[in-house]
Amino acid sequence: MQQIGEESIMKVLLSGNEAIALGAWEAQVQFASAYPGTPSTEILESLSQYAGVRAEWASNEKVALDAAAGAAFGGARALAAMKHVGVNVAADSLMSLSYTGVQGGLVVVSADDPGAFSSQNEQDNRHYARFGKFPCLDPSDSEEARQFTRLAFDLSEQFHCPVILRSTTRLSHSKSPVEVEMPQEPRAFEPLPPFERKPDWYVIIPATARRRHPVVEQRLLDVAQWSETAPVNRIEWGDRSLGIITCGVAYQYVREVLAGYSILKIGLTYPLPKQLIRQFAGQVDAVAVVEELDPFIEEQVRAMGIAVVGAEPVPRVGELTLAKVRQAALQAAWPVEPAPELVEPVDEVALPTRPPALCPGCPHRAFFYNLRRWKKNAVFSGDIGCYSMGVLPPFEAMDMLISMGASVGMAHGLKKAGSAENVFAIIGDSTFFHAGLSPLANAVYNQSKIIVAVLDNRITAMTGGQQHPGTGITLMGEEGKRIEIAPVARALGVEHVWELDAWDVAGINQALKAAMAVEAGPAVILVKGACVFTPYFHRRPVVEVDLETCTACGSCFRVGCPAILKSDETHPKSGRHKASIDPLLCTGCTVCLQVCPVDAIYQTGGSE
Amino acid sequence: MDKMNFLFVGVGGQGVLTASDIAAQVGLDLGLEAKKSEVHGFAQRGGVVESHVRWAPLVGSPTCEKGTVDALVAFELLEAARWVDWLRPGGTVVVNTQRIMPMSVTVGDATYPASEAICEALERRAGRLVRVDGLTLAAEAGTTRAINTVILGALSAVLDTPAETWEEAIVRRVPAKYDAVNRTAFRMGREAVG
Known part of the structure; x- marks a missing residue:
């Protein structure tokens, strides 16, 4: 820690996620909920360390948002955090929350993943703000992440709407200095006052929706007006031969590669401050837009009739980097330093690749070893978790994978459409509680002969080991109620359920054979063995x-x-x-x- | 020294991220701005881990640009070779000479090159190549888990920075009961640099 200025302010290196948690705590957040998902996971982990906040893992992102919405209707400041594709899960509620409005501040953190380092796509969630007609804040480093989170709660209460705080992998998982007030005063959890009824807002029946829509439209105009003079959007005047409009982490690349030119840094990426943009554009010779992923700002600037230089020279695919911004600048003939001289890559010897692999002792190994032996007459519908690595050599036992919980639905559809093969769904324990229950109910209801393998490693492993309803331990470390998967499957009407030890190679194979012989309805194979990173993993002599x-x-x-x-x-x-x-x-x-x-x-x- | 770009690379589970955390903190403790950046998640399970650390009076991007890395700190020999093209011409490579077999080698699709061949390739590209037998030194210090501290010791000797700043940053970051072993590991790494 480094002391600066007044004695009570310390400079601390925090990740973007830790800074979001700090900002939320400083903003007196009362309730926070999330489903783990890279790169968002550490926000709730960090927030759970602060006194006076109730933080919990939800079974999925929609549940997290619904819980936060309930808290906000009750007047509490509430936060829901999720990865970008998690917002898709929560979107049903998010769209309507724009209409209902909120009492307490409601902040939705969307952690996007440009580069798809740990995700199935590179969707740009600034579009959700435009789609749902509410504000989006886009910080560019940890200090801004802290400040913007505080601001997000204020904006949410000022305009009575959810606010998206958009992070990206490069913000969430980078550390930069944050000014922290020390000592942090401990805070007690405060119960809510009696619920203030507002059915004309919160009960979004059609009549309410029709009445609220004009309010939503007016609100957008009000927020845009506010943003014209808000300090989150700022001009850094420099050489006026080129003016660059930028936001988020892209700002950091611009300020290095295009140092010295005029910059309009947009902190509120929706709705845009159009007068400020016009004023900026009017005082520079040429306008460029540098933003990561979609041309979200660029298209709106062009639609304002402002010429933007270069025909989209900034790549739309993958994460931006210093090198890509430099390349784009050189391509568009903006005057920048040439790319640095490079050292030749090693070519004297062939360098073997190092793909990720299941860990030594992993409870998924014996299952996949067996599964690949039945590959000839089988289709494997996969899901999201460490077991997605079943697609890699030496197993190569996964044929489809799209989103959380989709394994069961896809297997069902393929089978019902007439597949003559053995159709397997492969899903983890946390994913089963996230979105596996309703497709299993559907498979029972519509009677498909599929085999659902639930790989229960007693943790949400891929994101680094988070608890879930199947472990019974809460984010705050309390021992709650553990929900067992086999009785749940039986209660949903599955008649054939096998429970197996994850390291019993022969036993798993027998269960696979028996499940394939089932004549009607779905079968469930529950493969139980704790992840090597859990305290329950039993290490034995080598x-x-x-x-x-x-x-x-x-x-x-x-x-x-x-x-x-x-x-x-x-x-x-x-x-x-x-x-x-x-x-x-x-x-x-x-x-x-x-x-x-x-x-x-x-x-x-x-x-x- | 008022400006440094570091790239820490290795294999998931080697302590690369902790080491880069400490390096960033040292930058801050030296009175500079510091930023660091890495990627967690899918790739970490036995895959390649990379972490960028930058020190300067004012840092913009949390990641380095290829060709501007002053010190490549590689926790594994093959990874040093994979990432050496990020180095600026004349830059330094600190490499732990440990070899960790990737799955592609184990299953027989690829061959792990000879250590000498890799070191020669690094030698041709680096202004300075510092080899550290991290595994042996860490074991001598008391635990093989202190490899990252040994490597930080070696790195601190390469840079013109006070040893105390590093040592203090390390003991602040690790549990108190490992103080002694980490201090020993740090000094062994530092002394290993000729």
């Missing part, structure tokens, strides 16, 4: 390879475990490498031991 016995058949390599390596020893006849186990990586899960046809792998130090 295994070793007896090189005398090993025939270099390669069976163990096909379980795709990073702890299984090629030894230097080769088989005299085939010349193939025998196996060896890295004792630092091995967790003793024994999957390789079980698949070895000649019992060359054994557990050290006894069985337990």
Whole structure:
């Protein structure tokens, strides 16, 4: 920490997500809810550390937003955080919340993922603000993330509407200095006053919707008027031969690559301050727009009749970088420094790729090892989680994957449309509670003969280990009620349910066979084994390879475990490498031991 | 020193992100502005991890531009080779000589190049190449989990920065019970640089 100026202000390095949490806490947020999703996850994790806030994991993003909306109707300041595609899940409520309005401030954090580092698409969620007709704030570093979050609550209450705070991976997962007031005064949680009824706002029956729509339209004009002089939109005058309009993290690239030129930095990306834009455009020789993903601002500026230089030189695909902004500037003949001189990439030796892999000990390994053996007459409908890696070698056992919970619905549709193959849906525990329940009910109701494999690793693993209804532990660390998946499946009407140990290779295979033999209706295979990063994971003595016995058949390599390596020893006849186990990586899960046809792998130090 | 661009690279689980956190904090402690940036999530499971750290009086982008990295800090040999083209001509490479086999090698689709071949390729491109046997030194210090501290020790010796600033930033970041082992690991890394 670095002390600056007054004694009570400290400069601290915070990620964008931590800064959003800090800003929300400073804004007296009372309730916050989220479903984990990269790059948004740490917002709620961080917020749960502050006193006086009730923060929780919701079972999905719509539930998170609905919960936040209820709190805001009651007068509390409330926040819902989600990744960009999570907003799609919550969109049904979000669109109507624009009409209902709110009492307490309601902030929806949308963490977009340009570059699709951890996502299924690169959608630009500024469009939601325009679509739903409410404001969108777009911070460019952690300090702004803190300030804009505070402002978002104020704006939401001033204009009685939800406000989107839009982050991106590069903001959420970058750290930059934030000014923090020290010491942070502890705050007690304050119960709400009695509910103030406002059915003419909050009960959005058609008559209310028709009456509220003009209010929504007027509100947009009011917010636009406010934004004309709001400090979040600011001009940094420089060389006036070029004026650049920019927002979000793109501003940081502009200020480095195009240093010295005039910049209009837009903090409120919807609705735009049109007079300010005209004033800026009128005082520079040429206007350029640099923004990440869609030409959201650019199209609106062009629609105002303002000429924008270059025919969209800034790429619309992928994350922006300093290099891409420089490239675009050079292409459009804006005067910038040439690209730096580059060191040649290594070409003397071939560099093997390093794709992600299931961890040593992962409870998904034995399932996928078995699943790929039935690939010939089967279709695998996948879902979102670590088990999406089932698509990668050596398993290559996933044929479709689109969104959270979609595995079950897609499997159902394919089967009902007449597929003669065995159709599997593969879904994780957290994803099952997110959006797997209703498609399973649908499969029972419409009687499709599909096999739903629920890979229950007792955590939301891909996002770094978050709790969910199936673990029963809340975000605040309280022991709640754990919902068991097998009884839920039976209660939904599934007649064939198998429960298996995730590391029981033969048992899983038998269950797969039995499930494929089911004559009617969906079957559920529940594969239970805790993720290696949970406290429930049971580490056992590491295994070793007896090189005398090993025939270099390669069976163990096909379980795709990073702890299984090629030894230097080769088989005299085939010349193939025998196996060896890295004792630092091995967790003793024994999957390789079980698949070895000649019992060359054994557990050290006894069985337990 | 008033300006540095670092690129930390390695394999998920090696402590790359913690090390880059500490490096960013050191920049701030030296009175500069500091920013860092990385990507979490899907790629992290045994995949490549990259983290950018920048120090300057005023930092814009949280990521470096290719060709402007002053110090490439590689926690794994193959990753040093993969990322060396981000270096500015004349830049420094600090590399942990540990080899971690990617799945593509294990399943037989690819071969891991010989260590010497990689080091020669790095030597040709870097102004200065510093090799550190992080795994051995960390084990000697008390735990193989302190590899990242060993590497920070080596990095601190390469840069013109006071050792105390680094050491303090490290002990502030790690649990108190690991103070001693991390201080030892840091010094061993620092002394390993000739």
